[in-house]
Amino acid sequence: MDQSPAPAPAPEKVHYDGCPGCAMERRKESCKGVPYKELLFVGITTFASSLPITSLFPFLYFMIRDLHVAQREEDIGFYAGFLGASYMIGRGFASIFWGMVADRIGRKPVIAFSLFSVVIFNTLFGLSVRYWMAITTRLLLGALNGLLAPIKAYSIEVCRAEQQALGLSIISTAWGMGVIIGPAIGGYLAQPVKQYPHLFHEKSVFGRFPYLLPSLCISLLAALAFITCAWLPETLHKHKGLEPSVETAEGSTQESTELPKKSLFKNWPLMSSIITYCVFSLHDTAYSEIFSLWTVSDRKYGGLSFSSKDVGQVLAVAGASLLVYQLFVYRWVDRILGPIHSTRIAAALSIPTIAAYPFMTHLSGLKLGVALYSATMIKSMLAITISTGTSLLQNKAVPQEQRGAANGIATTAMSLFKAAAPAGAGIIFSWAQKRQHAAFFPGDQMVFLLLNLTEVIGLMLTFKPFLAVPQQYK
Numbered sequence: 001m002d003q004s005p006a007p008a009p010a011p012e013k014v015h016y017d018g019c020p021g022c023a024m025e026r027r028k029e030s031c032k033g034v035p036y037k038e039l040l041f042v043g044i045t046t047f048a049s050s051l052p053i054t055s056l057f058p059f060l061y062f063m064i065r066d067l068h069v070a071q072r073e074e075d076i077g078f079y080a081g082f083l084g085a086s087y088m089i090g091r092g093f094a095s096i097f098w099g100m101v102a103d104r105i106g107r108k109p110v111i112a113f114s115l116f117s118v119v120i121f122n123t124l125f126g127l128s129v130r131y132w133m134a135i136t137t138r139l140l141l142g143a144l145n146g147l148l149a150p151i152k153a154y155s156i157e158v159c160r161a162e163q164q165a166l167g168l169s170i171i172s173t174a175w176g177m178g179v180i181i182g183p184a185i186g187g188y189l190a191q192p193v194k195q196y197p198h199l200f201h202e203k204s205v206f207g208r209f210p211y212l213l214p215s216l217c218i219s220l221l222a223a224l225a226f227i228t229c230a231w232l233p234e235t236l237h238k239h240k241g242l243e244p245s246v247e248t249a250e251g252s253t254q255e256s257t258e259l260p261k262k263s264l265f266k267n268w269p270l271m272s273s274i275i276t277y278c279v280f281s282l283h284d285t286a287y288s289e290i291f292s293l294w295t296v297s298d299r300k301y302g303g304l305s306f307s308s309k310d311v312g313q314v315l316a317v318a319g320a321s322l323l324v325y326q327l328f329v330y331r332w333v334d335r336i337l338g339p340i341h342s343t344r345i346a347a348a349l350s351i352p353t354i355a356a357y358p359f360m361t362h363l364s365g366l367k368l369g370v371a372l373y374s375a376t377m378i379k380s381m382l383a384i385t386i387s388t389g390t391s392l393l394q395n396k397a398v399p400q401e402q403r404g405a406a407n408g409i410a411t412t413a414m415s416l417f418k419a420a421a422p423a424g425a426g427i428i429f430s431w432a433q434k435r436q437h438a439a440f441f442p443g444d445q446m447v448f449l450l451l452n453l454t455e456v457i458g459l460m461l462t463f464k465p466f467l468a469v470p471q472q473y474k
Helices: 020-030 036-056 056-067 073-105 108-124 133-146 148-157 161-189 214-230 267-294 307-326 330-355 357-364 364-396 400-433 442-459
Strands: 014-016 244-248
Touching: 020 133, 020 214, 036 108, 036 148, 036 161, 036 214, 036 267, 036 442, 056 073, 056 161, 056 267, 056 307, 073 108, 073 133, 073 148, 073 267, 073 400, 108 133, 108 148, 108 214, 133 214, 133 244, 148 307, 148 364, 148 400, 161 214, 161 267, 161 307, 267 307, 267 400, 307 364, 330 357, 330 364, 330 442, 357 364, 357 442, 364 400, 400 442
Parallel strands: none
Antiparallel strands: 014 244
């Protein structure tokens, strides 16, 4: 008589007393709601860390002029490109190191140190009176700010599987708001003696250092975020020297099982998503610098003749639209389309949006305002959709013990692309301003054409056979 096989015993879930990662796993099992406190911290720290990246763009043109390194006005964009690139060069060299450190000692120490470095070196940048000093402080700021890799891993690890898209979208939105509101702060607060003569005296410290005030405000916000790190729970598993406690459960989580380690560079789902992410990052950074340079340049060179305050106002409105998009729209976009399709659609819609910019120079008054504000809001929301989708693919392609290093590789590669973007954009912008009467895409039309070509390349990389997606999205 045949006997039916006995049912397999329920797998055992092993937790270690005293391990912060296991404590977080238990917390997620007992509380199925959204971890609002942790995600609020993620948003605040990401926002504070991202503010310095692009805060200099509205006043970069004027800062290079005041540092007296450019021989002619048309050469300002050349020097501005290298100063804008210095942050990403520094971050590119150090990001893998910070990701490995976060995998070894924990996410919390790296996050805290990164915020502390923002406080110090961003303030020193505002005190720069020589071109070499400005580049050096930006280079060190990028090299010592290793927050992006561990904060991405952290946002995944504090969320249950069904909430991880929300966690990464908060990072993307906070980062996007930072790189948009950062220029708004720079635009409103740079050269305060000139903009607000009734509040700031010419012989005050802000008269001597006209770009200190925006740097100081950003450093203050980073200092507040640094203080909140004291209440940040660690999420990395640390089992060495601890005794396990075994619990019988219906299933086990990925973080609680020992997975065979695979070389990250041989993990094609990870590497293909990183490369795609880098191309889009190159586009977004070049767009940020070109937008600021284009809006403040004179109309005789194809610009809009905006003041830095005008640029800050446009970018502030774009940042507010990101918050609305994150709170009320993005979760439905991710739920309906998923990370891959949403990335493709957002990239495709970015192309006509970018193509519209050079033709806005023929507008003025209300028509210009409506067109410019609408385009910047749409572009910001599309960029956030793309970065969130590609980040989600990266973090789903690796187990927890490799997540910090994987995000470090992604941040390093992205930083190198972002370092090339401002330098290349500055050189191309300076070149384009000298060809206002060319027959083929004159002036800034060529700049926006090259931006769109970069976006098309990124869009092509989101399709097979290049992009290999993690198993759960197949």
